[in-house]
Amino acid sequence: MASRGDGTFEMSGSLTFQTVPQFQTHAGTLLLGGAQPVTIDMRGITQADSAGLALMIEWLQMARNERRKLAFANVPEQVSELIRVNGLQQMFGLENGQNR
Known part of the structure; x- marks a missing residue:
């Protein structure tokens, strides 16, 4: 996970059962103790x-819970499909099939 310094963080590699614990370690840095909106760029x-x-x-x-805005950008098609199949488009701001 790399920071661009503007509230945007870039994810790269696999986001699977095996790698989620590695990404989870970044949650506090990303989301706690701040007011700036956060964008997670999933292009990688x-x-x-x-x-x-x-x-x-x-x-x-x-x-x-932190009253912080979080958005996901460049959501891969594989993840968009999981979001759609689970009926979570509104939660992720993908109501019209848009990929932020």
Whole structure:
């Protein structure tokens, strides 16, 4: 996970059951103790599964609890499909099939 310094963080690699714990370690840095909106750029994600989606949902809930805006950009098609199949388009701001 790399920071661009403007509230945007870039994810890369796999977002799967095996790698979610590595990404989870960044949650506090990303979402706690601040007011600036956060964007997670997922352009570098090469593979994802339901564990990755669960992590994204957890981060949205953490952000909501912190009253912090969190958005996901460049959501890979594989993740968008998981979001659609699970009926979570509104939660992720993908109501019209848009990929932020």
